[in-house]
Amino acid sequence: MTTSNGLPYQIAVIPGDGIGKEVMPEGLRVLRAAAARFGIALALREIEWASCDWYQVHGEMMPADWKAQLQGCDALLFGAVGWPATVPDHISLWGSLLKFRREFDQYINLRPARLFDGVPCPLVDRQGRPRQPGEIDMLIVRENTEGEYTNLGGVMFAGTEREFVIQESVYTRIGAERVLRYAFEQARQRRRRHLTVATKSNGIAISMPWWDALAAEVALDYPEVTVDRQHIDILTARFVLQPERFDVVVATNLFGDILSDLGPACTGTIGLAPSANLNPDRRFPSLFEPVHGSAPDIYGRNIANPIAMIWSAALLLDFLTRGEGAGRAAHDAILRAIEAVLREGPHTPDLGGDADTTRIGQAIAERVVA
Numbered sequence: 600m601t602t603s604n605g606l607p608y609q610i611a612v613i614p615g616d617g618i619g620k621e622v623m624p625e626g627l628r629v630l631r632a633a634a635a636r637f638g639i640a641l642a643l644r645e646i647e648w649a650s651c652d653w654y655q656v657h658g659e660m661m662p663a664d665w666k667a668q669l670q671g672c673d674a675l676l677f678g679a680v681g682w683p684a685t686v687p688d689h690i691s692l693w694g695s696l697l698k699f700r701r702e703f704d705q706y707i708n709l710r711p712a713r714l715f716d717g718v719p720c721p722l723v724d725r726q727g728r729p730r731q732p733g734e735i736d737m738l739i740v741r742e743n744t745e746g747e748y749t750n751l752g753g754v755m756f757a758g759t760e761r762e763f764v765i766q767e768s769v770y771t772r773i774g775a776e777r778v779l780r781y782a783f784e785q786a787r788q789r790r791r792r793h794l795t796v797a798t799k800s801n802g803i804a805i806s807m808p809w810w811d812a813l814a815a816e817v818a819l820d821y822p823e824v825t826v827d828r829q830h831i832d833i834l835t836a837r838f839v840l841q842p843e844r845f846d847v848v849v850a851t852n853l854f855g856d857i858l859s860d861l862g863p864a865c866t867g868t869i870g871l872a873p874s875a876n877l878n879p880d881r882r883f884p885s886l887f888e889p890v891h892g893s894a895p896d897i898y899g900r901n902i903a904n905p906i907a908m909i910w911s912a913a914l915l916l917d918f919l920t921r922g923e924g925a926g927r928a929a930h931d932a933i934l935r936a937i938e939a940v941l942r943e944g945p946h947t948p949d950l951g952g953d954a955d956t957t958r959i960g961q962a963i964a965e966r967v968v969a
């Protein structure tokens with residue numbers, strides 16, 4: 600399987616920082632195994648920039664011609680960004696990941712959170728029984744290019760008693776409506792067909808009621824989808840206490856970021872959570888990355904769970920091939936291999952095991968080709 604031009608799919612591979620450099624080889628191991636088994640032609644281009652190591656040498660996260668260097672890429676596979684010991688986090692994030700999201704108009708961030716068989720769940724139901732697979736299966740749809748992440752504002756009168764800071768949130772009708780429509784479409788295709796709109800309309804009394812009203816307007820086009828809207832504060836409590844209530848959850852950029860760490864944490868570990876930063880129009884490449892960051896506290900020991908990275912690679916194959924044919928088959932085979940390894944082991948330490956990152960990658964790749 601190739602692109603419509605008969606060429607291999609061009610993938611830019613960006614390990615980034617910290618454990619991004621440890622989980623990426625396992626993502627590639629499984630990606631290559633799946634591509635070979637299902638006949639998908641891939642051309643992988645390894646990129647060393649978009650990392651704090653690069654910044655230390657060049658004084659910036661990416662070269663000035665980064666877009667030209669990515670010319671012709673169909674997708675980006677990204678590890679993690681951030682190494683606060685050398686580069687402040689807001690510099691590394693805005694200099695790489697957020698630049699990709701904005702410049703490539705990756706306005707949808709899809710982040711599934713699912714409890715797998717074999718993974719001890721930290722949540723219990725009202726009777727004190729641990730949650731079971733099937734009780735937590737949600738898809739968080741995060742608005743990915745605007746909202747609280749606009750970087751508009753400034754500090755004035757710094758260092759004086761009049762010092763103040765302003766940072767604006769910006770929501771455009773186009774930006775909010777397209778993510779709401781995408782979330783409704785996702786909900787429509789799922790078994791439960793339910794959408795929760797995460798806002799905070801009592802406290803943030805201009806923009807959040809505006810989101811609610813827009814969601815209600817868009818909902819008229821999706822009569823088959825049931826909808827509820829919840830304030831973000833009680834919603835987070837319900838993630839923990841009643842996770843079975845949630846199917847698709849749509850949220851602004853910041854709320855979506857928080858929910859997509861909390862959701863996977865409720866399923867036992869954030870080390871399983873993948874994400875897809877999508878430009879659904881396909882005018883620009885989309886980016887696939889684990890939800891987790893660079894984890895400086897565990898970097899260097901090869902104990903990070905690579906499954907979020909591997910699942911992200913599966914999402915990449917599915918998106919590139921529009922969920923059809925060999926791409927969908929490869930995605931499904933990777934997910935089945937992940938399910939089997941989670942059920943039967945081996946496990947990394949975040950799941951109570953003692954296997955290292957490489958061992959998990961090998962175990963999943965072996966199952967993909969079996």
Ligand code: GGG
Nearest residue numbers: 678679680888889890891892
């Ligand atoms: N692999 C994801 C990563 O490195 N995330 C770092 C981070 O802080 N991301 C914030 C965001 O997704 O907005």
